[in-house]
Amino acid sequence: MGEKLMRKLSSGSLDFEVYFSDKAQEMKASEIRELLKLVETSDVISLAGGLPAPETFPVETIKKITAEILNTHADKALQYGTTKGFTPLRLALADWMEKRYGIPTSKVEIMMVAGSQQALDIIGRVFINPGDIVVVEGPTYLAALNAFKYYEPEFVSIPMDDNGMMIDLLEEKLEKLRAEGKKVKFVYTVSTFQNPMGVTMSLDRRKRLVELAQEYDFLIVEDSPYSELRYSGEPIPPIKHFDDEGRVIYLGTFSKIFAPGFRLGWVAAHPHFIRKMEIAKQALDLCANPFGQVIAWKYVADGYLDEHIPRVIEFYKPRRDAMLEALEEYMPEGVKWTKPDGGMFIWVTLPEGIDTKLMMEKAVAKGVAYVPGEAFFAHRDVKNTMRLNFTYVPEEKIHEGVKRLAGVIEEEIKAIKD
Ligand SMILES: Cc1ncc(COP(=O)(O)O)c(C=O)c1O
Incomplete structure (x- = not known):
């Protein structure tokens, strides 16, 4: 339910919050998730998600097996x-x-x-x-x-x-x-x-x-x-x-x-x-x-x-390669990233002094989104990292997304030097 609807329904009635357990009171929606919701509805290239590409779902196989199973x-x-x-x-x-x-x-x-x-x-x-x-x-x-x-x-x-x-x-x-x-x-x-x-x-x-x-x-x-x-x-x-x-x-x-x-x-x-x-x-x-x-x-x-796994690999490999190539081509000096042999993610480390959570709004304004790295650390003590996903968007978009991101990072690096 949206916050607005929740507020409308809550006004003048119960004080809902007091009924939650102590542990539930501590559960908070992440502020980044809220920002990413906006991204989903705009033309921002999102490298933030963690989703597999729907094109890899073996729909025909599932249809066939389901019919057989029901019989x-x-x-x-x-x-x-x-x-x-x-x-x-x-x-x-x-x-x-x-x-x-x-x-x-x-x-x-x-x-x-x-x-x-x-x-x-x-x-x-x-x-x-x-x-x-x-x-x-x-x-x-x-x-x-x-x-x-x-x-x-x-x-x-x-x-x-x-x-x-x-x-x-x-x-x-x-x-x-x-x-x-x-x-x-x-x-x-x-x-x-x-x-x-x-x-x-x-x-x-x-x-x-x-x-x-x-x-x-x-x-x-x-x-x-x-x-x-x-x-x-x-x-x-x-x-x-x-x-x-x-x-x-x-x-x-x-x-x-x-x-x-x-x-x-x-x-x-x-x-x-x-x-x-x-x-x-x-x-x-x-x-x-x-x-x-x-x-x-x-x-x-x-x-x-066993038949399906090689197809998924064939689908994702060019996307991994596209992201690595784009990072190589566009990222300014001082930026480092991992070079994974598989999976769905690349991890980018920016120069000290840049806070990727604070940078996120600027990135979204420039048409690209990522996940700031801070929340992946148990003690939230590292600020200059981000996670990029390469499985969900096609190669051309990966290329354009990384280019936009590199532009934002370049400005941030300049700003911390000044
Ligand atoms: C490391 C790790 N563990 C567990 C999960 C959850 O996966 P599942 O869909 O099997 O619940 C994920 C999903 O992204 C993951 O990245």
Whole structure:
């Protein structure tokens, strides 16, 4: 509901705010989201979104599978399902993960969730006590911070470079915490083609992270929605691949390799952890959408998924290339950016002294939008960064958008020099 309508309906009646819980009182809509709403209705080129391109949705396949399912499996597809999910789909996914990632099916159990976003909330419920230390990447996925925040952890943010989380700095921090008698509950990482930076944790760091988890006794939450979207370079096994003890909780999703509208993701973890997460999920929604799960089962088991991934890659690669080329061509000196091998995002760092949140209004006035980087940091202590998305708008617009953005940045750089 719009603010205006809400005000109209509220005037002279209840004091609605007083009924909210303390935690709900703290929930605030982001001011950037409000600004981005305006962008959607104007001719501003938005490099801000995080959406897959609708052109990649396998509509014909979905039509075909849906007709088939309604003929043969309507009883399962239209009925309530079990909380853990539709067993043939869970088995097909376990199989797929074993083939693709070398994660033995015997070592994991899979639970289906309403998008991996739901898994983040369930993880908060199941693992975080107020004051528990949760390590995140700096920057990290904004909606994971928001999901965890509800359970009142203490965030420790570890800086990133082109090879992902700086594991040597994590080790220093762990040592310091140990000296203070404190322990980390879990490390949250978007290990491959990270949101928001686009970078990938190197193989050495993955292995070292698992060793540290054993040494300092913490869990790892590996959130991996982008790992199949690789446009260059060699595939790298997930952290979960190196986990012999069950310390790694892996999150996968159909959002970027099928369609986010299904709201379907999965958790692959030790059965002991899955059991508790299942109980937590029961109270949330009983089960993830069974209709979607039966469709997703056919999509995976009949080989459509493996056929579809290369098509998505073919569609996105020119867009990634276009953005990198445009950045190279237009960005003024002193601006740096990541060069991702995959995923959906590029991270841009401007010279110190520029606040990208304050710059946003000027950018929108010049016809381009981005996401200011500040909100991706647990302590909101970095001001000169931004996230650009390259999957949603076509190449020509990417080119023009980056050109406009470079113009705005050039002016800002001049202004801080004067
Ligand atoms: C790192 C990360 N985790 C989780 C999600 C949520 O994905 P889903 O659509 O599976 O809920 C996203 C979506 O953008 C994401 O970037």
